[in-house]
Amino acid sequence: MILNGLKLLSRRDDEPAPALAPEAIILRNVSKNYSAGKGALAAVSAVSLDIRCGELTVLMGPSGSGKTTLLSMMGGILRPTEGEIIICGQDLAAMPEEQRSAMRLAHVGFVFQSYNLFPTLTARQNVEVALDLKGIKGRQRRRSALALLDQVELSDKADEYPADLSGGQKQRVAIARALAGSPNLILADEPTGALDSVAGRRITKLFRELTRSKERAVVIVTHDSRVAGFADRVIQIEDGLIVADGPPSRPNAGPATLSATMVRRPSLVEPAWAP
Amino acid sequence: MDSVLAVRNLVHDRVRLAITLVGVVFAVVLISIQIGLFLGFASTTSSLIDHSQADLWIMAAGTRNVDQSVAFSERKLYQALAVPGVRDATRLNVDFADFQRPDGGAESVLVVGLNPDNDLLRPWDIVEGDLRDLRYPDTIMIDELYRNKLGVTHLGQTVEISGHRAQVVGFTRGIRSFTQSPYVFTSTRSALDYSRVGIDQTKYVLVKTDPSADVRTVQAALADSIADVDVRTTGEFSRMTQFYWMFTTGAGLALLVAAFMGLAVGIVVVSQTLYATTVAHLAEFGTLRAMGASNRYIHGVIIRQAVMAALLGYVIGMLMTLICIHMLGDSGPAILVPGWLGALMLVVTVLMCVAAALISIKKITRLDPAMVFK
Numbered sequence: 001m002i003l004n005g006l007k008l009l010s011r012r013d014d015e016p017a018p019a020l021a022p023e024a025i026i027l028r029n030v031s032k033n034y035s036a037g038k039g040a041l042a043a044v045s046a047v048s049l050d051i052r053c054g055e056l057t058v059l060m061g062p063s064g065s066g067k068t069t070l071l072s073m074m075g076g077i078l079r080p081t082e083g084e085i086i087i088c089g090q091d092l093a094a095m096p097e098e099q100r101s102a103m104r105l106a107h108v109g110f111v112f113q114s115y116n117l118f119p120t121l122t123a124r125q126n127v128e129v130a131l132d133l134k135g136i137k138g139r140q141r142r143r144s145a146l147a148l149l150d151q152v153e154l155s156d157k158a159d160e161y162p163a164d165l166s167g168g169q170k171q172r173v174a175i176a177r178a179l180a181g182s183p184n185l186i187l188a189d190e191p192t193g194a195l196d197s198v199a200g201r202r203i204t205k206l207f208r209e210l211t212r213s214k215e216r217a218v219v220i221v222t223h224d225s226r227v228a229g230f231a232d233r234v235i236q237i238e239d240g241l242i243v244a245d246g247p248p249s250r251p252n253a254g255p256a257t258l259s260a261t262m263v264r265r266p267s268l269v270e271p272a273w274a275p
Numbered sequence: 276m277d278s279v280l281a282v283r284n285l286v287h288d289r290v291r292l293a294i295t296l297v298g299v300v301f302a303v304v305l306i307s308i309q310i311g312l313f314l315g316f317a318s319t320t321s322s323l324i325d326h327s328q329a330d331l332w333i334m335a336a337g338t339r340n341v342d343q344s345v346a347f348s349e350r351k352l353y354q355a356l357a358v359p360g361v362r363d364a365t366r367l368n369v370d371f372a373d374f375q376r377p378d379g380g381a382e383s384v385l386v387v388g389l390n391p392d393n394d395l396l397r398p399w400d401i402v403e404g405d406l407r408d409l410r411y412p413d414t415i416m417i418d419e420l421y422r423n424k425l426g427v428t429h430l431g432q433t434v435e436i437s438g439h440r441a442q443v444v445g446f447t448r449g450i451r452s453f454t455q456s457p458y459v460f461t462s463t464r465s466a467l468d469y470s471r472v473g474i475d476q477t478k479y480v481l482v483k484t485d486p487s488a489d490v491r492t493v494q495a496a497l498a499d500s501i502a503d504v505d506v507r508t509t510g511e512f513s514r515m516t517q518f519y520w521m522f523t524t525g526a527g528l529a530l531l532v533a534a535f536m537g538l539a540v541g542i543v544v545v546s547q548t549l550y551a552t553t554v555a556h557l558a559e560f561g562t563l564r565a566m567g568a569s570n571r572y573i574h575g576v577i578i579r580q581a582v583m584a585a586l587l588g589y590v591i592g593m594l595m596t597l598i599c600i601h602m603l604g605d606s607g608p609a610i611l612v613p614g615w616l617g618a619l620m621l622v623v624t625v626l627m628c629v630a631a632a633l634i635s636i637k638k639i640t641r642l643d644p645a646m647v648f649k
Contacts, residue, residue: 077565077644098569105567112647116562120283125276132276133568141276177566189647 023050023086024185024217025074030083030093032069032240043069045240046083053184054214056207058228058248059221061237067221068189070237074219075108075187076100087185105133109178113190115170117162123149123173124158130180148176152206168199175206186210186218192227204230277572281579284556291555292584295548299588300595302541302627307596307612307620309534313527314616315609320453320520321513323369323387327396329481330490332512333497333504340519341369341512342385342454346476351501355480358496360488365393366463367479370470371456375435376426383456384425384436388466395481398460403430404445409462416445421457436469451609453520538627545588546631549581553635557642564644574636581632582625589624593617 027049033040044066051057059067072078073085076092079100085092087107092100109130117126127145136144149155152172162170171191178186188207192200207218208230220227228234228248236244286292318325323341324332333355335345346368355364368388373381389396391409398406398416408414415436417427427434432443436459452458459469467474484493490508497506507515521527553560563573600610 072645075565077647101564101567101569103567104565108567110565110647112562116558116565116647118280118283118559118562120287121280125279129276129280129563130566133563133566133572 022053024053024055025049025051025219026084026086027074028084028086030070030073030080030085032066032073032078033081042240044073044080047240047242049235049242049245051185051217051219053217054211055217055232056211056230057217057219057233057235058231059219059235059237060223060225060228063223065237066240067237069240071187071189071219071221074185075110076104106181107183107185109180109183109186111171111174111178111186111188111191113193115162115167115174115194117170117173117177119162122159122161123154123165123169123176126162126173127177127180130177134181136181144180145176148179149173151179152176166199167195168202171195171199171203172206175203175210179210182215184216186216188218188220190222190224191220192222192224197226200224200226277576278579280559281576282583284552284559284576285580285583288552288555291548291552295545295552295584296588296591298541298544298548299584299624299628300592301544302537303589303592303620303624304595304599305537305540306534306623307593307616308599308610309530309537310616310620311596311600311610311612312608313521313530313534314611314613316453316526316530317517317521318611319451319609321516322450323396323458324509324513324516326399327481327509328483329395329509330484331482331494331497332507332509333480333482333501334478334507334512336503336505338505339523340516341479342516344369344478346370346472346478347504349475349477351504352477352480354501355482355497358493358500360484360493360496361482362485362488363393363395363483365390365395365481366477367396367481368463368466368470368472369478370466370472372437372459372469374425374457374459377432377434378426380426382425384459385452385454385456386436386466386469387458387460388463388470388472389460390463395483398445398447398450400448400450402446402448404443406445408444409460411444412462413439413441413465413468414444414461415441415465416447416460417443417457418450419446419448420451422446425457439465439468441465441469538623541627542631545581545584545628546634549577549584549628549632550635550638552580553577553638557638558646560639561642561644561646564642565647570640573639577632577635577639578629581628585625585628588628589621592624593620 027047030044030047031042032044033042047070059070061067069078073080080093083093087103090103092103095103118129121129124145127148128141131141131144146155146158149158152175154169154172154176157165157169165173192203195203204227207220210216211218231248233246234248235242321341333351335347338344349366352364352366355361370386372384372386374384375381391397391406402419404416409416417425427443430443434441434443450458461469472478482497484490494506494508560573596612600612603610
């Protein structure tokens with residue numbers, strides 16, 4: 001909220017205040033500790049965030065900084081040690097596993113670095129599985145799957161198996177699957193990590209387009225600084241703390257140690273890929 | 276889609292599927308053959324009783340099976356006929372005797388002495404000869420299954436039983452004896468010569484009740500009016516005989532233990548291969564969990580895999596069982612696979628595979644969905 005306040009302060013006084021899109025997810029003082037020997041290791045420490053629909057947010061940070069842990073908690077896969085994670089007015093952190101699964105199913109789509117497609121199913125069937133989980137059956141499910149593949153420009157590959165698709169195509173199938181049922185939050189873990197630069201750029205642009213409707217937020221965890229150039233917001237995490245949060249070219253200092261980190265990472269300021 | 280996923284997971288690795296099916300088929304064949312043998316033997320032990328038209332059997336007190344009983348006075352036949360509700364009664368002698376083979380060897384046989392003019396018990400499934408020929412003295416009928424064992428080559432052949440000559444006047448088909456002593460059907464009169472039963476004695480009295488009479492009432496009346504005998508309904512005596520041979524001798528228990536072993540081996544093999552199939556697709560199940568699939572959905576996929584393996588294995592297994600039975604033919608042991616056993620085997624096979632799948636389900640239940648980020 002402090003960071004949002006900084007953004008608002010930087011707006012010119014004569015500009016009309018834009019109507020804020022609803023929050024896709026709210027994190028309040030979220031921490032995750034793992035037991036390590038007799039003590040506890042803090043993977044994420046007291047993180048607070050509001051991510052609004054229409055925002056493409058990139059979580060960046062060195063390995064082990066806690067960004068994937070944070071993403072897992074945002075998706076309700078991991079339960080935080082402390083704090084609240086609010087989706088649609090409900091606290092994910094307080095829910096039992098089955099209820100968190102149901103919330104995940106209804107509101108969150110996942111995209112993984114290694115695609116995690118079902119190798120025994122065709123591209124269409126992979127998308128159909130997600131629709132089936134959401135209770136969409138029969139011809140409607142098939143039509144919706146084809147429409148989603150069309151959205152990622154893969155309708156001509158609907159009957160191909162993952163083994164017959166390129167890395168970029170697989171990731172687009174995974175995105176189509178994540179879009180099944182129109183979740184308002186897409187969480188992507190290193191979605192370009194296994195792709196060449198051309199395919200990576202295409203996937204990133206696709207994520208950018210997904211937020212245009214203002215009904216959906218996309219959060220991408222990545223090491224790839226080029227992805228940041230497409231983002232509305234880049235959040236830098238180190239040692240489980242947010243150290244920077246802002247637009248890619250004008251990152252704002254967080255409450256902790258922003259400046260030094262951002263100076264060490266010029267690529268965040270001037271992305272190699274122009275959107 | 277869960278069914279599609281289950282099918283694809285199952286058939287994805289053909290070798291693993293083949294091993295799974297081998298396990299299921301092995302269990303199906305072993306269990307159905309063993310239970311079929313059990314039923315066949317059980318049916319063989321009581322075939323004389325089951326093929327009688329009698330409602331009640333009178334026998335010496337304490338008799339436990341049809342093949343081994345003590346003779347009692349023939350007068351009890353007349354006492355039985357005097358009991359209200361008895362429409363007909365006839366003597367039946369079943370006793371062991373020595374059969375002299377033409378080559379000089381000897382075989383033990385069970386001589387069944389009956390009245391060929393009475394329909395309460397007759398040789399059944401006669402394929403050669405005429406039942407009426409048994410009216411003549413020293414005539415016998417045997418089953419064609421035992422032709423070689425007894426050295427009988429043709430109709431009209433003269434043989435020797437307990438030192439008395441007898442002529443083979445007919446052959447039956449498929450009348451097996453559980454005791455390995457073949458049944459030799461003859462008249463009550465000739466049976467007295469071949470067996471140790473005295474001329475004024477009988478082993479059994481077969482009773483037909485009036486259609487209007489209550490069998491239980493007549494049974495009680497016979498038990499009250501005739502001393503030192505047991506009176507059993509045909510069903511009771513059949514079950515008693517089956518129980519005696521199948522359980523008190525251990526023969527049936529051995530077959531049931533073998534059937535149980537088949538079930539156990541089947542569960543072990545199928546659980547191993549289904550577990551391996553599940554582990555091979557662990558990443559996909561993890562993805563499903565991350566996507567928000569409920570435990571019920573994921574368990575459904577695994578159960579469907581198990582049921583599909585069960586159905587495939589069942590069809591192949593039952594076909595192999597029927598082929599085995601066909602190949603054994605009449606010369607082999609009696610293996611009965613009635614329709615209800617087929618249905619039971621389907622249920623057992625599905626349950627076996629589902630039980631085997633529970634181990635996989637346990638693994639999936641403990642699966643951390645965060646594995647998708649590793």
